[in-house]
Amino acid sequence: MLMRGENLRFWLPVGLLAVFAVYTSQKLVRAHVDPSVDAPDYTFKKELPGCRGKIFGALGTEYPLAKSIPVWEYRLDPVALTNIVVKKRGEPPRTRDEIVHTIAYALGLDFEKVRKMALNTKNRYQYLSTSSDSVAHETLRDSKLVAGVIIIDKQVRQYFHGRQLSHVLGYVNAENQGSAGIELRYNRDLQGVPGKIRGMKDAHGHEIYDRRIEDISPIPGADVHLTIDHNLQYEAEFWLKQGVEEYGAGSGWCVVMDARTAAVLAMASLPDFDPIAYGKASDESRINRVTNFTYEPGSVMKVISVAAAIDSKMVTPGTRYSTNRYDERYYKLPGDGSHVWEPTMTVKDAIVHSSNIVVGKIGSDLGPKRLWTYMSDFGFGKKTGIELPGEEYGILPDWRKWDKVKWSRAPIGQGVAVTAMQICSAYQAIANDGVRMQPYIVNKLVSHDGREFYHHVPKPLGRPISAETARKMREIMLGVASPAGTARRAAIRGYSVAGKTGTAQKVIDRHYSDSLFRATFCGIVPASEPRLVILVTLDFDTKQKFHQGGNSSGPIFKRIAMSSLRYLMVPPDRPEELEDGDEEDEFDRMMEERAKKHAETAEN
Amino acid sequence: MRKNRKMSKKMSVTVGRTVQIGAVMVMAFAMVIVYMLANSSCKHLENRIEEKKNLIKALEDEKERESGYLAAMTTPSKLDEALLKHGLSMHSPKPSIQVVRLNSKGQLYPAQLSVAKAKERNRTSDVAQYIAPRPRVDPALSAVAKPRPAAQPRQAASQSRPAAASARPAAAKPRQAVAQARQAKPAAPAKRTAAVSRPAVTRSSTPRPASRAPARSTASKSARR
Numbered sequence: 100m101l102m103r104g105e106n107l108r109f110w111l112p113v114g115l116l117a118v119f120a121v122y123t124s125q126k127l128v129r130a131h132v133d134p135s136v137d138a139p140d141y142t143f144k145k146e147l148p149g150c151r152g153k154i155f156g157a158l159g160t161e162y163p164l165a166k167s168i169p170v171w172e173y174r175l176d177p178v179a180l181t182n183i184v185v186k187k188r189g190e191p192p193r194t195r196d197e198i199v200h201t202i203a204y205a206l207g208l209d210f211e212k213v214r215k216m217a218l219n220t221k222n223r224y225q226y227l228s229t230s231s232d233s234v235a236h237e238t239l240r241d242s243k244l245v246a247g248v249i250i251i252d253k254q255v256r257q258y259f260h261g262r263q264l265s266h267v268l269g270y271v272n273a274e275n276q277g278s279a280g281i282e283l284r285y286n287r288d289l290q291g292v293p294g295k296i297r298g299m300k301d302a303h304g305h306e307i308y309d310r311r312i313e314d315i316s317p318i319p320g321a322d323v324h325l326t327i328d329h330n331l332q333y334e335a336e337f338w339l340k341q342g343v344e345e346y347g348a349g350s351g352w353c354v355v356m357d358a359r360t361a362a363v364l365a366m367a368s369l370p371d372f373d374p375i376a377y378g379k380a381s382d383e384s385r386i387n388r389v390t391n392f393t394y395e396p397g398s399v400m401k402v403i404s405v406a407a408a409i410d411s412k413m414v415t416p417g418t419r420y421s422t423n424r425y426d427e428r429y430y431k432l433p434g435d436g437s438h439v440w441e442p443t444m445t446v447k448d449a450i451v452h453s454s455n456i457v458v459g460k461i462g463s464d465l466g467p468k469r470l471w472t473y474m475s476d477f478g479f480g481k482k483t484g485i486e487l488p489g490e491e492y493g494i495l496p497d498w499r500k501w502d503k504v505k506w507s508r509a510p511i512g513q514g515v516a517v518t519a520m521q522i523c524s525a526y527q528a529i530a531n532d533g534v535r536m537q538p539y540i541v542n543k544l545v546s547h548d549g550r551e552f553y554h555h556v557p558k559p560l561g562r563p564i565s566a567e568t569a570r571k572m573r574e575i576m577l578g579v580a581s582p583a584g585t586a587r588r589a590a591i592r593g594y595s596v597a598g599k600t601g602t603a604q605k606v607i608d609r610h611y612s613d614s615l616f617r618a619t620f621c622g623i624v625p626a627s628e629p630r631l632v633i634l635v636t637l638d639f640d641t642k643q644k645f646h647q648g649g650n651s652s653g654p655i656f657k658r659i660a661m662s663s664l665r666y667l668m669v670p671p672d673r674p675e676e677l678e679d680g681d682e683e684d685e686f687d688r689m690m691e692e693r694a695k696k697h698a699e700t701a702e703n
Numbered sequence: 704m705r706k707n708r709k710m711s712k713k714m715s716v717t718v719g720r721t722v723q724i725g726a727v728m729v730m731a732f733a734m735v736i737v738y739m740l741a742n743s744s745c746k747h748l749e750n751r752i753e754e755k756k757n758l759i760k761a762l763e764d765e766k767e768r769e770s771g772y773l774a775a776m777t778t779p780s781k782l783d784e785a786l787l788k789h790g791l792s793m794h795s796p797k798p799s800i801q802v803v804r805l806n807s808k809g810q811l812y813p814a815q816l817s818v819a820k821a822k823e824r825n826r827t828s829d830v831a832q833y834i835a836p837r838p839r840v841d842p843a844l845s846a847v848a849k850p851r852p853a854a855q856p857r858q859a860a861s862q863s864r865p866a867a868a869s870a871r872p873a874a875a876k877p878r879q880a881v882a883q884a885r886q887a888k889p890a891a892p893a894k895r896t897a898a899v900s901r902p903a904v905t906r907s908s909t910p911r912p913a914s915r916a917p918a919r920s921t922a923s924k925s926a927r928r
Contacts, residue, residue, distance in 0.1 A: 162777070168767055231771075233765060259778055333779035665795035666795050686794075
C-alpha cells in the first residue's frame with residue numbers, strides 16, 4: 100500500500116529518529132549493564148607516599164644515621180622503544196642502537212645487556228636501574244633523546260654508616276616497612292601517612308589539573324633521635340672487630356652505657372650485616388647479641404652474689420673464707436681449676452682472683468631465696484625495657500626449684516642465662532650508687548613539623564643495693580684491673596677501672612665444654628666518679644690460647660674505654676699516674692697501629 | 704491630565720527589537736570573551752603554580768639527595784679514610800697537651816690533665832677556684848657574709864648570741880660588709896671566721912643528722928627477705 104506524500108514526509112524522519120533512539124538506548128544499556136564493553140577510563144589516580152622519617156644519633160640533625168632519599172627507578176619498554184620515533188628538529192630519527200647507547204651510558208650499564216633487553220619485546224617492563232643521578236634523569240626523560248624508558252619516583256632508605264649499627268637501626272623491606280631494630284619498633288611513627296591525588300586525565304594519560312577532585316598531601320613520618328653517639332659507636336665497633344679477629348673469636352658484642360642515666364651510647368654485635376642487602380645476610384648475623392641472645396654469664400655474676408652478701412650484712416669485704424673445696428658444710432662446691440690458694444681468702448680477694456670456691460660458699464650461705472631476690476632486683480630474668488624488638492628475658496629459675504648444686508653454681512654464673520644488656524644494667528646499678536636505671540636508646544621522637552611528642556626521662560627501676568654497698572663493691576672491683584687481679588690488661592693509666600672478668604664454659608651437647616668459652620669483661624670507668632659502663636664479650640667457636648675474659652675481652656675493653664674517655668673529655672681521676680706520659684705513648688701507638696691497618700685495608 | 708498624557712507619550716520611546724537583540728548579543732559576547740580571558744588566565748596561573756610546585760619538589764628532593772651525599776661522606780670511617788689518604792693520622796688530643804679552656808660562664812671544660820694535676824697538688828691555690836667554679840666572691844667576705852644555719856638548739860643559740868649578733872648586720876648589709884672587709888687588715892677576716900665558727904663547736908654536741916643517702920625502705924626489705 101502506497102502512502103501519500105505528506106505521510107511519507109512525516110513518518111520517515113520519525114522512523115529514523117526511532118531507529119536512532121533504539122540504537123542509542125541499546126548502546127547505553129550495553130555500556131552500563133554489560134561489563135565486557137571497554138569504556139575508556141579517564142580517571143586519574145596517584146598515591147603520594149609519605150616520606151619515611153629519619154633516624155638521628157645523639158649529635159643532632161646534622162648527622163643522620165638513616166634517611167630516605169628520593170631516587171628514580173628506570174624500566175624499559177622495548178615495544179615503545181621500537182615504535183616511537185625519536186628525533187630532533189632537522190635531524191634524522193635516532194636508531195634503536197643509538198637510543199640504547201644513550202640509556203646504557205646514562206645509567207652506567209653495559210651496552211650489550213641493554214641491547215639484549217631492548218630486543219626482548221615479550222617483556223614490556225624490564226628493570227634497568229635505580230639511580231639518584233639527576234643528570235641521568237634529565238637525559239632519560241628527554242623525549243627527543245630516548246623512548247621507552249619508564250621512570251618511577253621512589254624513596255630508598257640509606258644507612259650512612261653501612262654495616263655499623265645494623266642491629267640497632269634494623270632495615271626496611273621492599274614495601275618500605277620496618278623489619279628489624281628501631282625501624283621495626285617505631286615503624287608506625289616513622290612511615291608517615293600517604294597522600295593521594297584523584298581527578299581526570301587526557302588521552303595521553305597526563306593529568307588535567309583543573310579537573311582535580313581530590314588532593315591530599317602526604318604527611319611525612321616522625322624523626323627518631325637515639326642516644327647513640329656515632330663517633331663512640333665507630334670506636335666501639337672498630338676495636339671489637341679488631342679484637343674478634345685478633346683473638347680468633349667467632350662472634351663478639353659490646354655495649355657502652357652512661358653510668359648515671361643508663362643511656363646506651365654505643366652497641367655493637369658481630370657478625371653484622373649490610374642493611375641494604377639484608378636478604379643476603381645469614382640468620383646468625385641478623386641476631387643482635389646484646390639484647391636478643393641469652394648465655395651463661397660466668398664469673399661476672401660473682402659481683403652480684405657478693406654485693407647481695409655485703410648488702411644483707413652477711414659478710415664484709417674483709418671476711419675470710421676457707422678455700423677448701425671439700426668443706427663438709429657445703430654440698431658439691433665448684434672447683435677453681437689448677438689454682439692453688441692460701442688456706443683462707445677474703446671476700447675481696449675472692450672477686451679479685453675470681454675464686455669459684457669462696458663465692459660458691461658465699462652463695463650457699465646466702466641461701467637461694469635471698470640470692471634469687473637480689474638477682475631479680477638487679478634485673479635478671481626479666482626484660483630491661485630497652486626500645487629494641489625481640490629482647491630476651493633470660494633464664495632465672497624460681498628459687499624453689501633450685502637444687503643444692505645450684506645454690507653454689509648460680510652465684511658463679513652457672514645455671515642462669517642472661518643477656519648482655521642485663522649484665523650491663525646490673526653493673527650500672529653498682530656504678531650509680533645502687534640505683535638501677537632503665538636502659539634506653541631512644542631519646543626523643545619529633546614530628547615532621549618539629550613538635551617533640553616523646554622525650555625520654557631517665558627512669559629509676561629500683562635500688563637493689565644500698566649506696567654504701569655499691570661503693571664497697573666498686574672498691575673491691577678496683578682490684579680486678581690491678582696487677583694482682585684477673586684483668587690487669589684492662590687497666591688504664593690515669594683512670595681507675597672497676598670491673599669483673601667472666602670466662603663461661605659453653606654448653607655443647609648438654610655438657611660444659613673444656614675448650615670453648617665466652618669471655619666477658621664488664622667495667623666501670625672512672626671508678627671514683629663513674630661515667631661509663633662498658634661490657635665486652637667474645638664468643639669462641641674454636642679453641643684459642645687467649646680465651647679468658649681478662650686476656651681477650653679485657654684489652655678490648657681498655658681500647659674502647661681509652662678512646663671513649665678521651666672523646667668524652669673525662670678527666671683522669673688518677674692524674675699522678677700520668678706524670679711520665681707513658682700512657683699517652685701507649686694510646687698513640689694504638690692509634691698508629693689502627694692507622695696502619697686502615698691504610699692496609701685501603702690499599703687492598 | 705493633558706500634561707501627563709504628553710509626558711507619558713514622551714517617555715514611552717520604543718527601542719527597536721533589533722537593537723535589543725543586538726545589545727543582548729553584545730553583552731553575551733562580552734561576557735563570553737571576559738570568561739574566556741579569565742579562564743585562560745586562570746589556567747595559565749594554574750600551570751605556573753604547578754610548575755613552581757614541581758620545581759620546589761624537585762629542589763627539595765635534590766637537597767635531600769645532596770644532604771645524603773654529605774652525610775655519607777662525613778661518617779667517622781670516611782673521615783678516617785680521607786685523613787689517611789692525605790697521610791694524616793689524627794685522634795683525640797692527649798690530656799696533657801690540651802689547652803685550658805673555659806666556657807662563657809667561666810666554667811672549666813673537663814678532661815684537662817694540667818688542671819686535674821693541679822687539683823691534686825694544691826686545692827687551696829688560685830687554680831682550685833677554677834676547678835670548682837663558684838660565685839666570684841672574696842673568700843674573706845664570704846666567711847663574713849655566710850648565713851647562719853637555720854636550725855640550732857636553744858642552748859647553743861643563746862651561747863653564741865654575741866657572735867651571731869656580730870654576724871647578722873654583715874649578712875643583712877653585704878655591701879657594708881664588703882667595704883669593711885676591704886678596709887680591714889688581712890688578719891681580721893681570720894678572726895671573724897673563728898668567731899663565726901665557734902657556735903659550730905657547741906653544736907657538735909647535738910646528734911648529727913642522718914646520712915643524705917636515700918635509705919632503702921624497710922617494708923621492701925622485709926618483703927624481700
